[in-house]
Amino acid sequence: MDLFEAAGADTAGVPTARESSPLAVRMRPASLEEVLGQGHLLEPGSPLRRLVEPAPEGQNGRVAASSVILWGPPGTGKTTLAYLVAHVSGRRFTELSAVTAGVKDVRGVIDDARRRLVTSGEETVLFIDEVHRFSKTQQDALLPAVENRWVTLVAATTENPSFSVISPLLSRSLMLTLRPLSEQDVRDLTHRALTDDRGLGGALRLETDAEDHLVRLSGADARKALTILEAAAGAAVAAGEEAITLDAVERAIDVAAVRYDRAGDQHYDVISAFIKSMRGSDVDAALHYLARMVVAGEDPRFIARRIVIAAAEDVGMADPTALQTAVAAAQAVQLIGMPEGRIILAEAVVHVATAPKSNRSYQALDAAIGDVRAGKVAPVPAHLRDAHYARAEDLGHGVGYVYAHDQPHGVAAQRYLPEDLLGTRYYRPTTHGHEREITARLERIREILDAGD
16 A cells, blocks of 8 residues: 555545655645646646546547656656556556566566456556666566556656667657756745645745755755755754744754855855866865855756866866866766766866866967967968869979878978968977976977978
């Protein structure tokens, strides 16, 4: 028996949760209209709405049960939609967790569902959370039930089903992508929980700074937001307060509030200090500002992009591997998300902050751009021009070009710059890190090139 069944139902026949249940359970939407942030899945006539709701009068009944794979970040409503598919449509609901269930458990549920369907016509919705954790064998065990519609499978996953769910199961199911909740979605959910009788019933108000902090910490996760709200409400009640204050939120979650506004001055001040600390090689300061952004709920992808820029702008060729680390970190954070992403960000920050520094690469390009904008765009030397077309040689294109790989050291004594830029030096490496080696090699290369001018 699931939690809703144990708690009874309201006058509309919609299951209700016990008062002792967690706030996130009590506030689970009882209808599609209460679902936040997923409007693209709930438009009139959409597959999900037709699966849940009866057809309008004069049309055939509800669409035949179709299995569904729900893909989206944590706390976006995957479990909620599974409950609605079952309860609003009057089907029996059974839940399995891919973390603990084995093939035997799957087959047992399917056999029971098949028997109920044959004997009484009762339909079963089988909800499998974290289906990406099922092995191929376990997923194969679902195929007969999905193919014959002995169950309506609703499978939830936070990983791309194209890589984590077997193709036969994908081809027999609707794949619905849930979007991350917006900040406003989380605020709307919080306000509903404060006033709804299923939630706090208006017993407490939530102060603005406490709400802002709660929304930041929730990270667009509805379940996390409601869990924090419930804990903060408990802290406020225990202290005899009539409002949930920032202090109550802090006491509840044991996280100091960070005075950080992602849309205001603090956002720009902290990220500026972060970048300048990495540039200045103060690894401890860089990690401090990283921590402030992480605790405040800053988008880790934004942080990763700034690290990539710092690796190219401030480290450059003094340590070319810093950019490799930064790019790998950005890709890894995108792949695994938070909170584990903080570990990857920390590694990249330490590499960039402790690496030798040089900005000569981008300074060289800026100098070249300055010359181009100043009109120094003389014709390309004839021997460097494209010679892969008829009569090109008659025009002198490519004539006299020396193939560098045929020369000693792989460097040919010939001119590459346009006439009016001969002798120009854009790139001037430092003596820091890897650029120390570049300096010595570049001096010899330029001697050979100059001999061809």
